[in-house]
Structure formats: structure tokens, C-alpha cells
Amino acid sequence: MENNRQKEQWIDEVLHSTQGMLRAEPSAGFMAGIEAKLRHPQGKKSLSFPIKWAAAAMLLLALNIGSVVYATGKAHKTATPAADSNPFARDIQSQNLYNY
Amino acid sequence: MVQDHGLAEDIAQEVFVTVFRSVLSFNERSSISTWIYRITVNKCLDHLRAKTRQKRSGFLSMLFNKDEQPLHDQPVFDHPGIQLERKEKARYLFEAIETLPDNQKTVFILAHIEELPHKDIADIMNMSVKAVESLLQRAKANLRKKLATVYTKENE
Numbered sequence: 001m002e003n004n005r006q007k008e009q010w011i012d013e014v015l016h017s018t019q020g021m022l023r024a025e026p027s028a029g030f031m032a033g034i035e036a037k038l039r040h041p042q043g044k045k046s047l048s049f050p051i052k053w054a055a056a057a058m059l060l061l062a063l064n065i066g067s068v069v070y071a072t073g074k075a076h077k078t079a080t081p082a083a084d085s086n087p088f089a090r091d092i093q094s095q096n097l098y099n100y
Numbered sequence: 101m102v103q104d105h106g107l108a109e110d111i112a113q114e115v116f117v118t119v120f121r122s123v124l125s126f127n128e129r130s131s132i133s134t135w136i137y138r139i140t141v142n143k144c145l146d147h148l149r150a151k152t153r154q155k156r157s158g159f160l161s162m163l164f165n166k167d168e169q170p171l172h173d174q175p176v177f178d179h180p181g182i183q184l185e186r187k188e189k190a191r192y193l194f195e196a197i198e199t200l201p202d203n204q205k206t207v208f209i210l211a212h213i214e215e216l217p218h219k220d221i222a223d224i225m226n227m228s229v230k231a232v233e234s235l236l237q238r239a240k241a242n243l244r245k246k247l248a249t250v251y252t253k254e255n256e
Contacts, residue, residue: 007252011247014189014196015212021213024105030109033113037113038117
């Protein structure tokens with residue numbers, strides 16, 4: 001009980017420790033810094049962080065889609081040469097087979 | 101808000117530059133002090149967000165490159181305007197404030213340290229007075245919780 005009271009008192013003291021606080025004073029070169037910033041406009045603005053991440057994600061997605069399309073296209077091409085070894089398959093492909 | 105004297109000066113200089121360049125676009129819907137406070141708060145929040153992003157990317161680069169030095173924790177903030185006998189307690193307060201979410205931190209600093217009326221804080225942060233009071237209540241509750249943990253650790 002006593003410990004709780006002491007704890008609450010300490011917390012109150014900490015929360016009120018900034019009472020009567022004086023404002024911080026600027027350093028001697030403060031005005032010179034403002035003048036320097038006014039004379040030299042801000043540098044080139046770079047892209048914001050979320051835009052950079054979105055661009056990176058889009059690039060990865062495009063690469064993935066491209067590689068999938070390439071792989072399926074290749075698989076389709078490799079499937080057809082096997083038919084050359086089978087003469088019947090060639091006929092089916094050329095649609096010269098007649099139903100008698 | 102940034103808990104760094106040099107950085108605070110840098111931001112203050114940028115605020116003056118922004119005010120000088122945009123004073124013609126000031127529409128007088130609020131008072132000029134509110135307008136300047138709003139610019140200052142936004143610049144501080146921009147810096148805090150950039151620092152969070154930097155910490156995240158630094159953590160990721162640490163994961164992949166074991167030779168990287170770990171990020172240093174921010175040194176304890178010592179406000180120059182606080183009386184000597186209260187400095188130690190103020191350090192605990194500033195450490196606890198640093199753990200608050202940005203909006204609670206901003207409202208607490210404006211209310212408790214800048215001692216602005218709630219109406220002015222609502223104008224600066226572009227929210228209702230009720231929202232400011234709710235944030236302030238949550239900030240104080242979170243600070244009390246954090247400080248209770250610190251007290252228990254210090255007195256173990």
C-alpha cells in the first residue's frame with residue numbers, strides 16, 4: 001500500500017518535472033543558418049519511400065510474370081518436336097487423317 | 101519532439117525558411133502562431149517518420165550483413181531549460197514520451213510542455229477538441245504505465 005503510494009507520488013513528480021521549464025536558447029549561428037538555407041534552395045527531391053517500394057514490387061512482379069510466360073512458352077515449344085518421332089502424330093497434326 | 105538540440109535548431113531554421121517563402125499563401129483562417137506551430141509539428145513528424153524508416157532499413161541491412169555495426173540507441177535527452185533538481189525526473193519523462201505514438205506524443209508535448217489551450221492544439225493538429233482530449237488522456241495513461249514499470253525496475 002505504502003509502496004503504491006510512493007510509486008504514484010514519484011510518477012506525479014516525473015510528470016510535473018517540466019514545470020517552470022525555461023525555453024531553450026538558439027545557438028549563436030542560428031540566424032546565419034537560416035540565411036544560408038534561404039540562399040541555397042533545397043536540393044533535388046528524391047522519390048518518396050513508399051513510391052520506391054511500390055516500384056520495386058512492380059518490377060519483381062513483372063520479372064516473375066515474364067519468367068512464367070517464358071517458361072510456359074518454352075514448355076509448349078518442346079512438347080511439339082516429340083511428335084516428329086511418331087508418324088501418326090504428324091498426320092493428326094496435319095489433319096490429313098480421314099475417317100473411313 | 102525530436103529530443104535533440106542540434107536537430108531541433110535545424111528544424112526551427114527550416115520552419116523559418118518555410119514561413120518566409122509561404123507567408124503570402126497564409127489565408128488567415130487561423131492565427132499566425134497556430135500556422136507556424138502547424139508547420140513545425142509537421143516538419144517534426146516528417147523527421148520522426150524518416151527516422152523510423154531509417155531504423156527499419158538499418159535493421160534489414162544488419163540481418164543480411166553481419167559486419168554492420170548495430171544502430172546506436174538515442175542518447176538520453178537533457179533539456180537545457182529544466183532546473184537542476186528536476187533534470188533526472190525529466191529524463192525519465194522524456195524517455196517515456198519517446199515511447200508514445202506520434203499523435204499522442206504531439207498532443208502531450210503541446211498541452212503539457214508548451215502549455216497550449218486544447219482549442220489551439222485542435223487547430224494545429226486539424227482535429228476536434230474532443231479528439232485532442234481523448235489523445236491526451238491516452239497519452240497520460242500510457243506514460244503512467246511506462247513510468248510505473250521504470251519505478252519498479254529502479255527499486256528492485
